[in-house]
Amino acid sequence: MPQNIIPSTGNTPASAFERLLTVMNTLREQCPWDKKQTMESLRHLTIEETYELSDAILEADPDEIKKEIGDIMLHLVFYARIASETGQFDIVDVLNGICEKLIIRHPHIYGDTVVQSEDDVKRNWEKLKLKEGNKSVLGGVPPSLPALVKASRIQEKARGVGFDWEDKSQVWEKVEEEMQEFKEEFNTVSGVPVDIEKAEAEFGDLLFSLINYARFIKINPENALEKTNKKFIKRFQYLESKAAENGKALQDMTLAEMDIFWNEAKTI
Template identity: 85%
Template sequence: MPQNIIPAEGNNPASAFERLLTIMNTLRAQCPWDKKQTIESLRHLTIEETYELSDAILEGDSQEIKKEIGDIMLHLVFYAKIASEKGDFDIVDVLNSICEKLIVRHPHIYGDVVVENEEDVKRNWEQIKLREGNKSVLSGVPPSLPALVKASRIQEKVKGVGFDWEKKSQVWEKVEEEMEEFKQEFNTTDDTPIDMDKAEGEFGDLLFSLINYARFIKINPENALEKTNRKFIKRFQYLELKATEKGKALQDMTLAEMDIFWNEAKTI
């Protein structure tokens, strides 16, 4: 097989995107792996790439963010290429479709609608989606979203049509109410057997209310929890390292001994 000419590097958005499309066409025609892929086979890889982009964003690594955006861009082009081969749609259809959606959903930019702030924009967005045929404000929340993210999106969606608390003090009162109901089901002060179904339900209500409060004070609960996860991992790995340096196994150490290293890790 003759060697392919490498497409020249693009010097503007249009030529750079055209370069990617050209490479995709070549790979789809000539690469054994790329030729075998389907929309279904790419799905789990796209999810993985999305999480890698999320990690890069949390790390604040701009070069990794650029790299992961490129990986996801490749996947989007790949899906469009496969669809075009089946006669479903092509990349032009994809791009024109998103452009049309943005135009329609921004009547304050491309029409005569007046908005005062971002909350007006969000309300208009949800109302337009309902006019477009969505049967519910919550239709746009994917069922497969992780529960924490789903709770945030549900709350954001209903807020867009005015279903929300007026003051953060009201939201916090709800958190305290749910905490008390959970404590009543969980029997925190004794070992009396509990109704696990009820306790689980109350714990879910408590989490939902905490996520709601976080949204209300503009904290992203997913980001907050992931940062705490990373902080815990870093500190625990420090504990493991120090235990190894002392020639001890964690399971042979007392909690008091481990706390010494844990507290050291908190100062780093």
């Protein structure tokens, strides 16, 4: 097989995107791995790349963010290329489609609708989606979203049509109410057998109310929890390394001994 000419580096957004399409087309036609791929085989890889982009954003690593955006863009043009082979749609249809949607959904920019705030924009967005055929405001929330993210999206969409608390103090009252109900259902001190199903339901209500409060004070609960996960991992791995330095295994240490290293980790 003759060697392919490497397409020149693009100096504009249009030429750089055209270069990606050229490379994608060549790989699809000539690479054994790329030729085998389907939308279904790429799906789990795309999910993985999305999480890698999310990690890079949380780490505030611009080089990694740039790389992961590129990986996701490759996947997007890959899907469009696969669809074009059966005449379903192509990349031009995809790009024009999203442009048309954005123009229609922004009548305050491309029409004569007047808005005063971000909330007005969100309300208009949801109204337009209903006119386009959505049967429910919540219909656009993907069922497969992780529960924490899904709760945030449900609350945001409800707010978009005016179904929301008026003040954050009301939301905090709800948090305290749900906390009390959970304590009543899951009071481990009393020694009374716990109804796990009821306790689970109350715990879910408590989480939902906390996510709601986070929204009111501009905290992204997914980001907040992931940062705590990363902090815990860093501290726990420090604990493991210090234990190893002292010739000990964690399972052989007392909690008091582990706490010494854990508290050291907090200062790093």
